[in-house]
Amino acid sequence: MSIVITCVFFFLRFFLSIIFLSAGISKLRHPLAFQAAIQSYRLVPVAFERHFHLSFLAAFLLFPLEIGCGICLLTGVFLIPALWACSVLLCLFSIAIAINLSRGRSDISCHCAGILGNQKLSWWQLLRNAGLLVCCLLLLWGPISSGLGREDIVVPMLLLATVVILGLVLFQQVRVHWLYLID
Template sequence: MTAALLCADPLVTAACSAAAALVLLMSVLPKLRDFERFHAALDAYQLVPAAWTRAAAMAFVAAETGAALLLVARPLQAASAVAGLAVVGLATAAVGINLARGRRDIRCGCDAEGVPLSGGLVWRNAALLAVLGAAAASAAAAPTRVMAPLDFAAAGFCALALLLMWLASTQLLANAVRARA
């Protein structure tokens, strides 16, 4: 099987979309559970005027939720992955801007752990961007075949493996903070 055929395989699209949907849903839940904490984190980023941070926080949570739901409802569509790319890209850019400013004491606001900004956070997000990019590229290519029932199981296991890698990287970032303290 050539790389082009593999990229166009709907199994790749389904696995990457499902993994990204799970990550986005797991990321948005702490924001919904404790919106004030996320609002405070976004305010600390100092990317929008203080008067706008509540609205910006609400808009980001809505966009993240929408991207996750799109990936669940339309997993084989390139537009769903592009929506996820936009949300994760925006969050990663915000982290990068503050790292460039030398502001490493800010909590990311991306999870319940409250991991501070770091290069590791950018790399973790870059991995998610790669997964979303693979989903978008695979969905945009002409599908090479129809998915069989076993393909759905394989996509689920691949998505679970990707999710576990995401969770492990998040835990490593949190442990690094504890080890430094």
């Protein structure tokens, strides 16, 4: 593999990792606002949402997933599962945006967060997500090299520590949210 192709693949991984890390961290900082943002998409009936709290579950599952994907893309650990997860997330986000645009609801914010910002819904975001999906697919079907030795124990330990910290933050946020619902 030529050095140019190697550099392009590392750039794509770094680019995608920054996007997913910044989006996840932004949502981590304001999880209840992100939950309200998910509700604003109106993808499930209100009664169903009220009974099962799907927006709450989605809000508290998406940011650790985005941060985890970003870390995996950056370090090269669990690279293929992370690329598949990123691809699925981009498809789900695109479907949610397309549903709202087809309903004529372009007045709500995309709530993409991070370096992607929070613009009003538009077909441009679908095109952007398609481009990001192409980047994921190129990395999936291209020659994948993490640049790290698999025997290196430091990266998996950092990843494990990050997951534990995110789990503790998630637990704290869930506890606070449920106490808020009880009051």
